[in-house]
Amino acid sequence: MTDAYLAIDGLTKAYPGVVANDDVSFAIAPGQIHALLGENGAGKSTLVKMIYGLVKPDKGQMRVNGTPFEPANPHAARGAGVAMVFQHFSLFDALDVSENIALGMDNPPPMRELAQRITDVSEAYGLPLDPTRRVGDLSAGERQRVEIIRCLLQNPKLLVMDEPTSVLTPQEVEILFKTLNKLSDEGTAILYISHKLEEIRALCDHATVLRLGKVVGECNPREKSARELAEMMVGQTLHTPSRDYAEPGDVLLTVEGLTLAPANEFGTRLRDVAFELRAGEVLGIAGVAGNGQDELLAALSGERTTKPDAVRLKGIPIGRHGPNARRAAGLLAAPEERLGHAAAPEMSLTENALLTGDIREQLTTNGFVAWSKARDFAGKVIEAFDVRTPGTETAAGALSGGNLQKFVIGREILQRPEVLVVNQPTWGVDASAAAAIRQALLDLAAQGAGVVCISQDLDELMEISDRISALTEGRMAPPRPAKGITIEEIGLMMGGAHDMHEAHPEEANA
Amino acid sequence: MSLIRLEKRPAPSRLLSGLTPILAVIATMFAGGIMFAALGFSPFEAIRIIFWDPLFDPQFGPYSRPQLLVKAGPLILIATGLALGFRAGIWNIGAEGQYIMGAIVGAGAGLAFYPSESFLIFPFMVLAGAFGGWAWAMIPAILKTRFGTNEILVSLMLVYVAENILASVSSGLLRNPDGMGFPGSRNLRRDFPAASNTEIFADTGMHWGVVAAFIAVILAYVLMSRHKMGFSIRLAGEAPRAARFAGVSPARLIIFCLGTAGALAGLAGLFEVSGPAGQISIDFNTGYGFTAIIVAFLGRLHPVGILLAGLLMALTYIGGELAQLMLGMPAAAIQLFQGMLLFFLLAMDVFANYRVRIGTPEIAK
Numbered sequence: 001m002t003d004a005y006l007a008i009d010g011l012t013k014a015y016p017g018v019v020a021n022d023d024v025s026f027a028i029a030p031g032q033i034h035a036l037l038g039e040n041g042a043g044k045s046t047l048v049k050m051i052y053g054l055v056k057p058d059k060g061q062m063r064v065n066g067t068p069f070e071p072a073n074p075h076a077a078r079g080a081g082v083a084m085v086f087q088h089f090s091l092f093d094a095l096d097v098s099e100n101i102a103l104g105m106d107n108p109p110p111m112r113e114l115a116q117r118i119t120d121v122s123e124a125y126g127l128p129l130d131p132t133r134r135v136g137d138l139s140a141g142e143r144q145r146v147e148i149i150r151c152l153l154q155n156p157k158l159l160v161m162d163e164p165t166s167v168l169t170p171q172e173v174e175i176l177f178k179t180l181n182k183l184s185d186e187g188t189a190i191l192y193i194s195h196k197l198e199e200i201r202a203l204c205d206h207a208t209v210l211r212l213g214k215v216v217g218e219c220n221p222r223e224k225s226a227r228e229l230a231e232m233m234v235g236q237t238l239h240t241p242s243r244d245y246a247e248p249g250d251v252l253l254t255v256e257g258l259t260l261a262p263a264n265e266f267g268t269r270l271r272d273v274a275f276e277l278r279a280g281e282v283l284g285i286a287g288v289a290g291n292g293q294d295e296l297l298a299a300l301s302g303e304r305t306t307k308p309d310a311v312r313l314k315g316i317p318i319g320r321h322g323p324n325a326r327r328a329a330g331l332l333a334a335p336e337e338r339l340g341h342a343a344a345p346e347m348s349l350t351e352n353a354l355l356t357g358d359i360r361e362q363l364t365t366n367g368f369v370a371w372s373k374a375r376d377f378a379g380k381v382i383e384a385f386d387v388r389t390p391g392t393e394t395a396a397g398a399l400s401g402g403n404l405q406k407f408v409i410g411r412e413i414l415q416r417p418e419v420l421v422v423n424q425p426t427w428g429v430d431a432s433a434a435a436a437i438r439q440a441l442l443d444l445a446a447q448g449a450g451v452v453c454i455s456q457d458l459d460e461l462m463e464i465s466d467r468i469s470a471l472t473e474g475r476m477a478p479p480r481p482a483k484g485i486t487i488e489e490i491g492l493m494m495g496g497a498h499d500m501h502e503a504h505p506e507e508a509n510a
Numbered sequence: 511m512s513l514i515r516l517e518k519r520p521a522p523s524r525l526l527s528g529l530t531p532i533l534a535v536i537a538t539m540f541a542g543g544i545m546f547a548a549l550g551f552s553p554f555e556a557i558r559i560i561f562w563d564p565l566f567d568p569q570f571g572p573y574s575r576p577q578l579l580v581k582a583g584p585l586i587l588i589a590t591g592l593a594l595g596f597r598a599g600i601w602n603i604g605a606e607g608q609y610i611m612g613a614i615v616g617a618g619a620g621l622a623f624y625p626s627e628s629f630l631i632f633p634f635m636v637l638a639g640a641f642g643g644w645a646w647a648m649i650p651a652i653l654k655t656r657f658g659t660n661e662i663l664v665s666l667m668l669v670y671v672a673e674n675i676l677a678s679v680s681s682g683l684l685r686n687p688d689g690m691g692f693p694g695s696r697n698l699r700r701d702f703p704a705a706s707n708t709e710i711f712a713d714t715g716m717h718w719g720v721v722a723a724f725i726a727v728i729l730a731y732v733l734m735s736r737h738k739m740g741f742s743i744r745l746a747g748e749a750p751r752a753a754r755f756a757g758v759s760p761a762r763l764i765i766f767c768l769g770t771a772g773a774l775a776g777l778a779g780l781f782e783v784s785g786p787a788g789q790i791s792i793d794f795n796t797g798y799g800f801t802a803i804i805v806a807f808l809g810r811l812h813p814v815g816i817l818l819a820g821l822l823m824a825l826t827y828i829g830g831e832l833a834q835l836m837l838g839m840p841a842a843a844i845q846l847f848q849g850m851l852l853f854f855l856l857a858m859d860v861f862a863n864y865r866v867r868i869g870t871p872e873i874a875k
Contacts (some may be wrong), residue, residue, distance in 0.1 A: 324757035
């Protein structure tokens with residue numbers, strides 16, 4: 001351990017009611033790219049905050065190059081050579097790149113000199129960045145470069161990166177990885193936190209796995225499969241949902257000629273979307289976010305109405321029906337955004353159960369809410385879907401993403417829908433919760449309901465769908481049987497629609 | 511480099527949200543005291559006259575105590591209605607106009623039957639008053655639902671329209687024919703018993719408007735805590751997108767909230783014109799509709815809180831008048847004092863929702 005740059009020994013930090021870190025020990029050698037793995041709530045952020053001097057450990061110690069390291073604040077941590085790039089950037093849009101960097105430095109040099117140093121560092125590490133550009137005009141990837149260069153200017157010995165790729169395009173990820181590898185070659189240690197197991201396998205040479213605040217394993221991620229890594233994180237064998245391709249039943253939902261103007265200037269126009277959904281079937285709809293997914297969900301849930309015939313449930317036109325009329329008819333939905341759309345963050349789970357459960361669970365009589373019935377219904381959802389919460393009166397926003405998503409999906413499934421439409425059902429959800437949600441969707445289909453699953457996660461769609469289609473710029477490709485389909489073929493479906501779109505340049509400008 | 515930063519709390523502190531009204535009152539007394547001192551008045555005496563003497567002074571108490579309910583009644587009635595909209599994110603700033611229109615339509619409905627003595631006249635006036643306020647509030651409501659206009663601006667501008675209508679009818683349509691040409695309607699309380707809103711118990715200030723205020727508080731409480739409409743109102747205020755997903759129609763909500771607030775403000779106007787004020791006159795309105803906004807927020811938009819806040823605000827009104835009388839304090843100083851109360855309440859709210867941290871600025875949450 002003597003050659004380690006940072007050695008962590010027995011760090012413990014408890015918050016009221018939860019031990020965030022329990023006797024955590026590991027070491028990072030100079031030049032090592034060290035992954036920190038764990039589910040939401042495993043204690044990764046607490047650990048990183050202790051290293052960066054934002055949180056004081058209750059017990060245990062850290063050593064930097066063998067000398068005790070007890071940073072009282074981030075300033076002290078930076079003094080010892082620790083730099084950190086946060087998941088959420090702290091930049092001022094109205095200022096230019098060098099002004100933003102100067103603001104974050106402990107002793108900024110004169111602006112002209114700083115601009116020169118920014119240019120030097122950005123060239124040296126292959127991170128193109130113009131110091132005179134306004135941050136407001138930069139892409140997410142470029143903003144991250146500002147943060148990274150701010151760190152690099154301090155000549156860090158350890159760079160901590162928290163979920164750095166969640167905002168990047170694949171091309172930007174590639175550039176980032178090149179930079180990190182170069183830094184590593186020069187002897188900078190990197191502590192890399194991510195959910196994306198394939199990335200960790202590609203980038204990191206060592207991984208420490210945290211579960212419920214404890215170190216449960218160390219490994220070389222290159223020698224493990226993504227599945228093995230996930231199972232180390234979760235601590236149980238991951239259950240792959242089983243799927244029998246059943247004979248589909250009668251047509252439940254018919255969508256035909258569904259065209260919808262975007263709700264706002266950032267929205268996407270739905271163009272002549274058409275599909276059929278049969279009983280017992282899961283229809284997967286692939287596509288990169290922003291290609292009409294939100295609009296399609298709104299058109300199906302009833303938040304946006306269309307011409308009556310565009311949406312038919314068991315032959316009955318419901319295009320003009322609002323959300324509650326559709327619920328009464330058996331068409332239920334779970335939108336992508338949990339906080340503020342599928343659920344009201346500041347309201348209790350009981351109130352959130354009432355939010356969509358009113359009609360089918362008969363939670364009101366003559367307009368008066370039967371709170372005890374709503375509480376019972378919320379309790380049933382919590383029980384049936386293993387939602388981890390102190391109780392039904394907890395605010396929805398206090399739940400972790402995975403738990404709230406289980407609640408949101410469970411709330412709809414327990415209302416026995418005939419058709420359920422879900423958008424990104426496992427987005428930002430940890431592996432075990434995601435598996436539970438997928439299984440629940442399959443079980444629902446097995447009971448004879450139809451499920452429309454809109455998702456960006458192609459693996460997920462391949463796992464649960466009977467038929468797969470793709471949404472691109474508001475157009476939907478004709479669904480194809482999922483059995484035997486490859487990721488490349490789904491990619492082609494997305495591309496195929498794209499070609500069609502290029503044939504109408506005047507619409508592209510509209 | 512160290513800055514004072516505000517860090518959002520994961521959930522608003524319940525203790526502090528309960529305490530902020532009290533802290534705001536204390537801060538207002540403190541800052542108000544400094545202002546009074548700067549104006550050359552003894553701060554302790556001024557604050558005693560405003561908060562204590564109206565209730566307990568042997569000389570003024572018997573006169574002031576009934577005034578408490580007389581002033582608090584309309585404030586509570588209006589604020590209860592406004593709070594419904596405020597909870598849903600619908601900002602009706604024009605209660606003063608709805609109050610005036612309720613008074614005009616209600617008084618006009620009664621005066622049309624002068625000098626009948628039918629006991630039906632007063633109930634009819636109550637309905638007419640509520641209708642007047644409701645109809646005036648429907649203007650911003652319909653403009654908002656149809657054309658997406660801003661209800662803040664429209665409702666506020668309509669206050670000035672209503673004031674001009676008030677000036678017009680008090681010297682025209684509703685002018686007392688026996689009034690020697692002076693502007694102002696017949697005095698309902700004095701000259702028209704069937705249309706007068708009399709004190710229910712002598713010397714308590716308890717008139718029908720106060721009864722209506724108490725009933726409104728109870729109904730609003732039941733609506734907000736037990737009824738689906740109250741749930742929809744809260745949902746729309748906290749998460750508008752979730753409300754739409756839950757099937758709440760924004761247009762219906764706007765019509766309901768503005769309509770209810772308008773009707774209650776109209777009722778307040780009718781009870782005022784037929785009781786304490788007695789007649790339609792150019793200076794009939796005294797700003798209850800605006801003060802009720804403060805009352806609604808001071809009461810944390812909660813019906814019971816509004817009840818208490820209305821009484822407190824009424825106290826500052828009465829105490830303020832007493833201070834003008836006793837100390838010769840300018841009326842503007844009293845208004846400033848009331849404004850401070852809202853300012854401090856909103857400022858204190860920040861502490862319920864945010865934690866103050868002193869530290870380096872680059873730390874993200």
